[in-house]
Amino acid sequence: MSVEITPEIEGYYEWLFNEIADRVKSAFKIPISDEQIRAAIRIPITEPEIMLMYSYQDAFCVKCGTCCRMCNPIECEKEHFRKIAKSMKLSYKKLKKRTRSRAFKGIVKIPGNPCPFLEGKNHCTIYELRPLICKKYPMAKTISSVIQNGRIFIIDDCPASIGMVRTMIQIRIIAELMEESGIEIPSRYSEEEIEYVESLDTVARLRYFEQKIKTEKRRLSALHLKTEQ
Numbered sequence: 096m097s098v099e100i101t102p103e104i105e106g107y108y109e110w111l112f113n114e115i116a117d118r119v120k121s122a123f124k125i126p127i128s129d130e131q132i133r134a135a136i137r138i139p140i141t142e143p144e145i146m147l148m149y150s151y152q153d154a155f156c157v158k159c160g161t162c163c164r165m166c167n168p169i170e171c172e173k174e175h176f177r178k179i180a181k182s183m184k185l186s187y188k189k190l191k192k193r194t195r196s197r198a199f200k201g202i203v204k205i206p207g208n209p210c211p212f213l214e215g216k217n218h219c220t221i222y223e224l225r226p227l228i229c230k231k232y233p234m235a236k237t238i239s240s241v242i243q244n245g246r247i248f249i250i251d252d253c254p255a256s257i258g259m260v261r262t263m264i265q266i267r268i269i270a271e272l273m274e275e276s277g278i279e280i281p282s283r284y285s286e287e288e289i290e291y292v293e294s295l296d297t298v299a300r301l302r303y304f305e306q307k308i309k310t311e312k313r314r315l316s317a318l319h320l321k322t323e324q
């Protein structure tokens with residue numbers, strides 16, 4: 096995806112650099128220059144990278160509950176809302192009333208700010224049945240921005256988003272280092288690999304990328320770099 100570098104995007108890249116540079120550097124045993132990080136930030140994002148970030152999403156969520164306090168409304172399908180009501184031993188109508196939700200064309204809009212299913216600061220009382228929009232956060236927002244701008248997007252009040260983007264930049268730097276060292280890089284995404292990944296369903300994609308991360312970490316050890324995030 097080609098990216099037109101507007102002054103706004105340029106400013107964003109610099110903000111992102113300031114946000115992640117120190118942590119990126121501390122993940123490596125060898126010195127990493129500012130230029131290496133800036134160059135890695137500017138690479139347009141690819142579909143496999145988006146899937147890679149998806150695979151990291153849960154691992155990076157610190158369950159701070161910020162998204163649950165700020166989202167409004169929370170949408171889910173009527174059938175799913177019914178399931179939530181059933182799990183709480185309530186009727187659909189009663190839960191709708193209790194949460195002041197509105198239904199329209201098969202979609203229930205649950206008013207947030209904060210979400211009525213949030214208990215305390217960060218406990219989701221329906222975690223196993225939380226709506227898809229919650230499961231997809233922050234990646235859904237990230238992806239919509241990628242589609243609009245073709246650039247890496249970070250949600251600055253979401254630690255998961257920051258962690259995922261930082262990890263992606265680290266992986267890009269690792270790939271560069273491997274290339275310079277003449278180590279074959281499986282993570283340089285070829286057209287064939289992208290085609291293959293696109294043919295997989297979501298679960299298979301995640302498995303594929305989890306495996307890829309393991310391979311990269313093994314290769315990273317060969318370069319005497321730290322392997323933690």
Ligand code: SF4
Pocket residue numbers: 155156157158159160161162163232233252253254255256
């Ligand atoms: S704001 Fe981000 S890190 Fe916090 S609970 Fe939501 S997804 Fe997880």
Ligand code: SF4
Pocket residue numbers: 162163164166169210211212213214218219220221222225226229
């Ligand atoms: S349903 Fe759970 S995960 Fe979703 S916003 Fe509410 S408290 Fe957060």
